[in-house]
Amino acid sequence: MPIQQSDVQYTAVATAENGRDGRVATDDGRLDVIVNPPKEMGGSGAGTNPEQLFAAGYSACFQGALGVVARERGVDVTGSTVTAKVGIGRNDEGFGLIVEISADIPSVDADTARSLVEQAHQVCPYSKATRGNITVTLA
Structure with missing residues (x-):
């Protein structure tokens, strides 16, 4: 059974820039990472x-x-x-x-x-x- 909005105790918020080849950060600044596709999928593999x-x-x-x-x-x-x-x-x-x-x-x-x-x-x-x-x- 899905929860209702009134039942939510915590909400995480993250924003991505440039999709799988860019950056993802949370609104509180605790997570800010460069994302790249893995080498196996044609990416650089430089980030997570x-x-x-x-x-x-x-x-x-x-x-x-x-x-x-x-x-x-x-x-x-x-x-x-x-x-x-x-x-x-x-x-x-x-x-x-x-x-x-x-x-x-x-x-x-x-x-x-x-x-x-x-x-x-x-x-x-x-x-x-x-x-x-x-x-x-x-x-």
């Missing part, structure tokens, strides 16, 4: 790219969701990490994304880790936003 920024946001959000579900289940996930691999490629509509989320949770067994990751995928806002739009695999 939108896929790296998406991977950073998704991995941080998913790590937060993992912590929430772990606390609810009374499981300690101290020392865990979440990695998001974001790929971009051509599809029938131009370009599309694909994501692989992997979590390393050293303090639990494999079955518990798998269950926590699957549950985190159900509550993570990035996972909810991408569900049905792009392929996301869990590892």
